[in-house]
Structures are given as C-alpha cells and as structure tokens.
Amino acid sequence: MESILSIEQRNNVLLSMARLVNDQQNDILKANEKDMKGYDGHDIAMYDRLKVDQEKINGMVTSLEQLAAQKDPVGIERFHFKHENGLDIYNKTASFGTIMIIYESRPDVTIEAGGIAFKSGNKILLKGGKESLNSNLAIVDLWHKALQENKVSKAWVTYLNFDREQTRAYLKHRDQKIDLIIPRGGEKLIAFVKEHATCPVIVSGRGNNFVYVAQDADQKKAMQIILNAKTDKISACNALDKVLINRDLPGYEDFVNRLIQNLQQHKVQILGAKTMASFEGVEPVSEEEVWYKEFLDYKILIGDVVSGEEAISMINKFGGGHSASIITENKNEAHTFMSSIDAAAVYHNASTRFTDGFQFGLGGELAISTDKLHQRGPIGLQHLVTNKWYVYGDGQIR
Secondary structure, X not given: OOOOOOHHHHXXXXXXXXXXXXXXXXXXXXXXXHHHHHOOOOOXXXXXXXXXXXXXXXXXXXXXXXXXXXXXXXXXXXXXXEOOOOOEEEEEEEEOOEEEEEXXXXXXXXXXXXXXXXXXXXXXXXXXXXXXXXXXXXXXXXXXXXXXXXXXXXXXXXXXOOOHHHHHHHHHXXXXXXXXXXXXXXHHHHHHHHHHOOOOEOOEOOOOEEEEEOOOOOHHHHHHHHHHHHHOOOOOOOOEEEEEEEOOOOOHHHHHHHHHHHHHHOOOEEEEOHHHOXXXXXXXXXXXXXXXXXXXXXXEEEEEEOOHHHHHHHHHHHOOOOEEEEXXXXXXXXXXXXXXXXXXXXXXXXXXXXXXXXXXXXXXXXXXXXXXXXXXXXXXXXXXXXXXXXXXXXXXXX
C-alpha cells in the first residue's frame, strides 16, 4: 500500500472524476448500450441494475461531488488516555489499505463504491460482472484520467477483468495484500467469495424484507407503504417481499381485497399462505422455503398473524436481516417491534425503500451489510475505516 494521499489530493481526484463523468457521459452511455444489447434480458432485476441512463449519470456525478464535500474519515480521534507514567495514548481511525469489491451488473457501483473506498484512503480493486464489462471499463478509464490529472498513481483504482476461475485463483494466490473483500450480489456470489477468500469479508446480503400491518395501523399509510416498497424499484435489495397482516385489523377482509387489487394493478404476482387461499387473486403456497426467498421481481407473499409477537417471530426466522417495517399508530407496539426485530434497519410507518446510503445521509454507500461486524446496514464513508493506536512516550519501559 502506498502512503495515504492527502485529503486535498483525494478530493481533487473525486472532483476531477465528477467533471469527467459529466463531460464524457456519452462514452459511458455508448458502452452501456453494448452491454444492454449483449444481455439476454431474462432477469428483469439485473436488467434494471445494468442499465445506465441520464438519471444514473446524474447520480454518479452527485455522489462524487458529495463525497468530495464530506470530512476526511481518516485520522479522527476516537479515544485518548494519559497513562500515569506519562504515556500519551490515542486511538484514531485509519484506512484499511486495499479493498476488493466484487459485484454484479451495476456500473454505478464502479463510481459509488470506488469513490467511497478512495475517499477513505483505500486502494480499490474492482471486479465487476461480465454483463457490464464495457460500461465498467469506460468508467475505470475515467478514474485513471482523474488520477493522472492530479499526478496520482493509477494503481489506486484497478479493474480486475477476470472470469470465475481467474477470480477463484486470484483470491487464493493474489499478487498483493488485500485487507477487506466486499461482495455485492446474489447468495451464490457471496458463498463463492466466503469460500475462497483468505481475508475479512463484509457480506452485502439479501433483502427479503417484511412489512407488518398491525391491528392499530392507519390503513391508508399501510397501503401506500406496501405499494411503494414493492413496486418502486423491484431490483433493489431494500424492496419489499413479504407482508404480514394482523387478523384483528378493523375491516381485515376489505383491506386484504383492496391490497390485492392495488398490487394487481401494478402487475404484481400475489402468493399467499394457506390461510389466505380464500381471497381471489392469491396463489396459495404451502412450502415454508418460499418465506426465505428474496424475489427481486413483481412478486409478493402475504400472510396473516394473530399478534405482534407472532409477526416478530416470523420476521426473525425468515427475514434476510436487512429491513423490516411496522405500520401502527400504537407507539409502544412500534417500540417493541423495532427493539425485537433482528435486522440492520427497522421502520415505523415508513417504506423499507429508504435503507440506502444516500437516504440515510451518508452521501452514498459501498454496500448494505447484513453482517453485525464491523458495520451493519449502509456502509458509508465513515464506516470504511479501521483504527490504529498512537502511543507517545519519553523512554518509558514496563
């Protein structure tokens, strides 16, 4: 690892990159068009993630500019102790060193994750999927131009154009020290990385998010939240997959029927537990396995419960540890739910679609971790650091 760059150098590179992305966006769009033509389109979630349009270009530029405006996360004092023998002991944040990011389909990760890693003083190894190769290479070319403009080595941002076998071999016999690996993608990718990595791995896990409509729910809020969380962006890991409805909800049957009709208007396939089989438009499912699945599709599973305790139990059993929301006007029940759910983000009367680095005020995210160490939920600039002890003495011995 090279000596850490000054915050001025890092910010200047980010601002150069923002300008280059804006000025040369046509090159990115043309490269993405090649990727889109080469994709067979069978997975609508991957198709959505793969596509780069004007909105995504604008998001890339905004992400880089926001990162440049944020404070340096490196060298922040976390602890200070003055020993009785005169030693001055500090603990400060420090860069990891070299971070490898393995991801599927999303060219904007090449901007956002790369920018966050770089701003926090880390060297970045980017390993994107073959479906987005042209887009990623076009963006990495801009990274290298931004680095060169500021007289910084291109080695700070490296693209690994490897297939699966080459990636496996690299993880086992890499040509440099890697301090942290973050896989962003499906469960197969995560399992592959965990099997072959020989350094710490932060899992950006599956969603499989739940909404619980409690007995005291405002039904208008519940309807709006469910429809938003399910249909706003089905390719997002914060999208909704499961809905649990308390049987004692006033007008329970009417609410379920209206929910089914609204979901059908958005062309959502509606699966239901056995107890929901009497509702028209619901496809009954009996296999427990479906409750564990993240759909990433216009598909939802609804079920009923008799209590908040049952809802909490089901969510903790089947959920992906990502996001869960309770819809209720009872603040005590909301507090119990939010305290008891084992997930990175818990909500009261709000859509799960907000679990996102931008929405949480982090200026973007490297990933959304469903692990509990060292950071849970959106991993922003502030979290992509470790720490180091600085001890100042004057000849002390123990």
